[in-house]
Amino acid sequence: MTPSETDTRTPGDPGSADDGGDRPRRRFRLPAPPLWLLGLLEAVQALLATALLVALPVLAVGLAGGFTRIDLEFVARFSAQVWLILHGTPAELAVPVPGDVLGEGVTLAEGWLHLLPMGLTLVPLALGWRAGGRLARGAWSDQLWQGLLALVVVYAGVGVGIAHLGQAEGFTAQLHWAALCAAGVMAVGALAGSYAEARSWARLIGVDLEDRVERLSQRLKWAGSYLWGVLRGGLIAVVAAVGLSAVLLAVQLGSSWMEIANTYQQLDPGVWGVIGLTLLHLGLLPNMVLWTLSYTTGAGFALGTGTTVAPQAVELGPVPALPVLGALPSGAGEGFLAVLAVPLLAGIIAGWWLMREGENHLDDWFALRISWRPISLTLSTLVLGLLTGVVAAGVAVLPLWLSHISLGIGRLTDIGPHALLAAGLLGAWVCVGTILGYLIAPAAHSARRRRSAEDPAEPGESPDGTEE
Structure with a gap:
């Protein structure tokens, strides 16, 4: 018997240790809770974690004098509004505008607030990942949906309650949008965590997709492997483009650190203001990486209606007094070609990978039907780059x-x-880069093999440079 197992019998009972009985011992074990209950508990844990993540900083700033008023009702309402923004819930704003601005009394300027600080949204996504993994560990392959459904539905219901709590004069969040956004964030995180834990669609949904693929004809298998290779190649291109854009943003921020520091000093927001601005910058950091990606494609991005920040043109009006905006390029033409090389290089990486993967079965199909190799290679490579x-x-x-x-x-x-x-310009650059990378890879491999043949290892050493 292990220490965790409890014998429920008392001394003197039949089969107990003191009467020498040889009947099997009875062991008390708690029954496993149903999956819907586990999903509900995971939803409650995620709610508490996100609520504390929002409410504690708001309370700290309020106690430090960061707000004009501080009471329990204000903290609860403002925390609810921040929670909704954290999950990407759109809200309708109505801000009073004094008469000296519009010329006739005090009116309300109305508009939709839509702000998804991706860096902060990673927190509920991570909680969803954790919940999905825990549910996958405790579920049969055909029952996981019960826990996931309870998790998402309960979390969405909580989003409706928080939206009701956050309603205020000048801030209106639609309840159905709150439910959909909360459910979407939790569902994405939970599904990703479940698949990461299950490592197989058979365990995740109870259907063995690999077995069904094996039943297909050979031609369908080749077509499937080709399309799967193209999908992974496109994903690799996007990941490479985002990574290179993040490097470019880091270089720009590093070269503009003095302008950013001067903006902090000019604002003089105090200790809590500096902390708040820094948290805002960190929350918007993934957004800024994606803006940089758009900049590298040539599409650029806007910082207000009628403005453009692009490699070929920078047209700015008054911009918000955010320190990070000190890193904006001052004019067009600064490293124009180097910037546009980012998505092209991402496509070259994808093309190189596709050549190394060796799943271009369309090239084999063209080669069997077109005897002249340059034509078949050109056609198959063009189709591969386009897809x-x-x-x-x-x-x-x-x-x-x-x-x-x-x-x-x-x-x-x-x-x-x-x-x-x-996205369209990114796809065009990736298409060109994939074609170049796919054609360059064999030539680079042949050149490396020729160099290895012309420069043999020294006597007494193996080809990898180690002593024999």
């Missing part, structure tokens, strides 16, 4: 759209990239 570019554009369009910001007032309703234009 990879389409996949890259399709993958990038949603993150680019989510990175767009509307503060709901005046010119500040258009901040960020034009998602369709930026």
